[in-house]
Amino acid sequence: MDGSKKWGIIGPGKIAAKFAAALALTEGAELVAVASRSGERAREFAAKFGASRSFDHYWKLAAAPDIDAIYIATPHGFHCEHALLCLKHRKAVLCEKPMALSNRQVQEMVSASQDNKTFLMEAMWTRFLPLTGKLLELIGEGKIGKLKYVRADFGFAPPFNPEGRLYNKELGGGSLLDIGVYPLFLCQLLMGEPSRIMATAQLAPTGTDDSCVATLHYPDGGLAIMTSLYSCQTSITAEIAGTEGIIHIPTPWYKNDRLTLYRRGQEAEDFQFEPMVNGFEYQIRETLRCLDEGLIESPYLSHAFSLSMSRVMDAIRKQCGVYYPGE
Ligand SMILES: NC(=O)c1ccc[n+]([C@@H]2O[C@H](COP(=O)([O-])OP(=O)(O)OC[C@H]3O[C@@H](n4cnc5c(N)ncnc54)[C@H](OP(=O)(O)O)[C@@H]3O)[C@@H](O)[C@H]2O)c1
CATH class of the missing domain: 3.30.360.10 (Dihydrodipicolinate Reductase; domain 2)
Incomplete structure (x- = not known):
C-alpha cells in the first residue's frame, strides 16, 4: 500500500467500528493500529478490522512514529485531552463530533494544531456528503x-x-x-x-x-x-x-x-x-486530501467553524443551565 496514509484509532467503541468499516473501503488509507484503555479490547478490535498493532494505552499510539493520522472516538468529555496528546506528537487528528465540551477546549485544540503545524478537523461527516x-x-x-x-x-x-x-x-x-x-x-x-x-x-x-x-x-x-x-x-x-x-x-x-x-x-x-459506504468515507477522503496538500485545517470544515459552533453551544448551554465539570 505505497503512499497510503497509516491510521490509528483511539477509543474502539461503537462509532469507531463504523469508521473502521469505511476506512477499509477508502483508497489511500489503512488502519494499522488501535488503542484502548484495555489491551484485550484493542487486540479484539484490531483483529476484527485488520490492524496489525494494538496498544493498551492511548499515549502509546500517539507516540508511535509511523502513524500519519488518528481518529478520536472517545466520549466528548475526553476529546480535548486526547486531541492534545496526538497533536503534541504531530499526528493529524480527525476528532469525533462535537469537537469538545466548550469553546475554551476547542481553542486549546486549535492552538495545538497551529503550534505543531498539524492537521485537526471535527468529524462532522454530514458536511462532506x-x-x-x-x-x-x-x-x-x-x-x-x-x-x-x-x-x-x-x-x-x-x-x-x-x-x-x-x-x-x-x-x-x-x-x-x-x-x-x-x-x-x-x-x-x-x-x-x-x-x-x-x-x-x-x-x-x-x-x-x-x-x-x-x-x-x-x-x-x-x-x-x-x-x-x-x-x-x-x-x-x-x-x-x-x-x-x-x-x-x-x-x-x-x-x-x-x-x-x-x-x-x-x-x-x-x-x-x-x-454510500456508510457516509464516513467522504470525511476520510477530505482528511487525506488535506494531508496531501499539507493543510492543517479543511477549508470546508475549518477551525473557525468549529470554534463558532462551540461558542454557540456554550451560549445555548448557559441559557439552559447546563455546565460541565470544571466550568
Ligand atoms: N459521527 C457519528 O455518527 C457519531 C455517532 C455516535 C457517536 N459519535 C461520537 O463519537 C464519540 C464516541 O461515541 P460512541 O457512541 O462510540 O461511544 P462509546 O462506544 O460509549 O465509547 C467509545 C470508547 O471510548 C473509550 N473511553 C475512554 N474513556 C472512557 C470512559 N471514561 N467511559 C467510556 N468510554 C471511554 C472506550 O474505549 P476503551 O475503553 O476501549 O479505550 C469506549 O469504547 C462521541 O463523542 C460521540 O458524540 C459520533
Whole structure:
C-alpha cells in the first residue's frame, strides 16, 4: 500500500467500528493500529478490522512514529485531552463530533494544531456528503431565493442510564452536544453565527439536557430552529426556506442521499445521490486530501467553524443551565 496514509484509532467503541468499516473501503488509507484503555479490547478490535498493532494505552499510539493520522472516538468529555496528546506528537487528528465540551477546549485544540503545524478537523461527516454539496449549490444558485429560515431536529429515546455517555456529565452527556450538534451544524453552515439566541431545555436528573430547543436569530433577519431530544423519536427532517422556495430533506436528514426542491409555481424536483459506504468515507477522503496538500485545517470544515459552533453551544448551554465539570 505505497503512499497510503497509516491510521490509528483511539477509543474502539461503537462509532469507531463504523469508521473502521469505511476506512477499509477508502483508497489511500489503512488502519494499522488501535488503542484502548484495555489491551484485550484493542487486540479484539484490531483483529476484527485488520490492524496489525494494538496498544493498551492511548499515549502509546500517539507516540508511535509511523502513524500519519488518528481518529478520536472517545466520549466528548475526553476529546480535548486526547486531541492534545496526538497533536503534541504531530499526528493529524480527525476528532469525533462535537469537537469538545466548550469553546475554551476547542481553542486549546486549535492552538495545538497551529503550534505543531498539524492537521485537526471535527468529524462532522454530514458536511462532506453529496447531499450537503447539492444543498449549498441550490442555495448558492438562488433556487429558493433569499434564505430566510432553517428548521432541523434530531430526537430519539435512549434508556436513561446515568453512567452512560448520553447522560453522564463527566463524559459530556446531554442531547445538545450529542445530537443537537447536527441541526446546529446545518443552521451554522447555511446561516453563519447567530446574533441572538433563545434556548430552553428540560434537564435529566444528572443535570444534563434531556431535550433542548433553540431559536437562532441572524443579523439579516434570518431565523433558525434547532431541536434535540432524548425523550422521544422525532421526524429527523430538515426544512430550508427562502423567498422563492423550500428545500426539504427527508428522514434521516443528516445522513440522507436525497432531497426535494419546491420552487414557487413549479413542479417539485427530487435529487438522488450516489450510494454510500456508510457516509464516513467522504470525511476520510477530505482528511487525506488535506494531508496531501499539507493543510492543517479543511477549508470546508475549518477551525473557525468549529470554534463558532462551540461558542454557540456554550451560549445555548448557559441559557439552559447546563455546565460541565470544571466550568
Ligand atoms: N459521527 C457519528 O455518527 C457519531 C455517532 C455516535 C457517536 N459519535 C461520537 O463519537 C464519540 C464516541 O461515541 P460512541 O457512541 O462510540 O461511544 P462509546 O462506544 O460509549 O465509547 C467509545 C470508547 O471510548 C473509550 N473511553 C475512554 N474513556 C472512557 C470512559 N471514561 N467511559 C467510556 N468510554 C471511554 C472506550 O474505549 P476503551 O475503553 O476501549 O479505550 C469506549 O469504547 C462521541 O463523542 C460521540 O458524540 C459520533
